[in-house]
Amino acid sequence: MRAGLALGLGVGLGLAWLLAARRRRAVREVLFFPSRPCCTEELLAEAEGCDGRPATCPCPLPRSDCSLSRLLRRLLAARRSLELCLFAFSSPELGRAVCVLHRRGVRIRVVTDSQYMALRGSQIGVLRLLGIQVRHNQDVAFMHHKFAIVDKKVLITGSLNWTVEAIHNNKENVVITEDAEYVQPFLDEFERIWEECNPGNYTFFS
Numbered sequence: 020m021r022a023g024l025a026l027g028l029g030v031g032l033g034l035a036w037l038l039a040a041r042r043r044r045a046v047r048e049v050l051f052f053p054s055r056p057c058c059t060e061e062l063l064a065e066a067e068g069c070d071g072r073p074a075t076c077p078c079p080l081p082r083s084d085c086s087l088s089r090l091l092r093r094l095l096a097a098r099r100s101l102e103l104c105l106f107a108f109s110s111p112e113l114g115r116a117v118c119v120l121h122r123r124g125v126r127i128r129v130v131t132d133s134q135y136m137a138l139r140g141s142q143i144g145v146l147r148l149l150g151i152q153v154r155h156n157q158d159v160a161f162m163h164h165k166f167a168i169v170d171k172k173v174l175i176t177g178s179l180n181w182t183v184e185a186i187h188n189n190k191e192n193v194v195i196t197e198d199a200e201y202v203q204p205f206l207d208e209f210e211r212i213w214e215e216c217n218p219g220n221y222t223f224f225s
């Protein structure tokens with residue numbers, strides 16, 4: 020009898036713990052930019068993980084979290100897939116994070132703006148050279164989105180262009196959520212734009 024009670028109590032506690040853990044894990048974060056200056060070199064070098072030793076950087080910037088390091092961590096958490104729909108992409112730090120994921124075997128697809136992808140400092144050429152799939156719009160209207168989807172589960176979206184200027188100087192916002200009611204429409208829209216930007220559909224060939 021006493022054993023049965025203990026067992027019931029144990030199962031109950033286990034269920035409560037599971038439910039609490041699930042609630043705790045729900046990703047909801049808001050980031051504001053410009054990012055405070057902070058060192059992201061150690062975070063990136065560790066993710067690149069060349070020699071397995073803890074990375075060190077001699078710069079005097081604080082190691083505490085900043086908006087940029089938080090954004091980098093969300094991206095570096097990707098294990099399977101990353102969809103990027105970005106008007107402009109020139110941040111070397113975010114470019115490095117995407118390269119790390121590519122080397123890890125994460126499936127990456129990028130949609131970007133045809134007029135901005137060739138500007139000086141753009142990371143798009145770097146990504147293409149690595150073999151990452153990049154598509155771009157072919158109309159004159161801007162492909163003006165700025166969103167990312169990690170593992171088809173976490174949406175990162177807001178006003179922030181992934182540029183040096185926007186990250187360090189502009190007032191910008193980013194919302195990060197794993198609420199499926201927000202993630203799914205963005206996934207659907209990505210697939211729609213991805214197909215729209217399929218080179219097989221370019222009208223200037225016909």
Ligand SMILES: [Zn+2]
Pocket residue numbers: 058059060061076077078079080
């Ligand atoms: Zn540093």
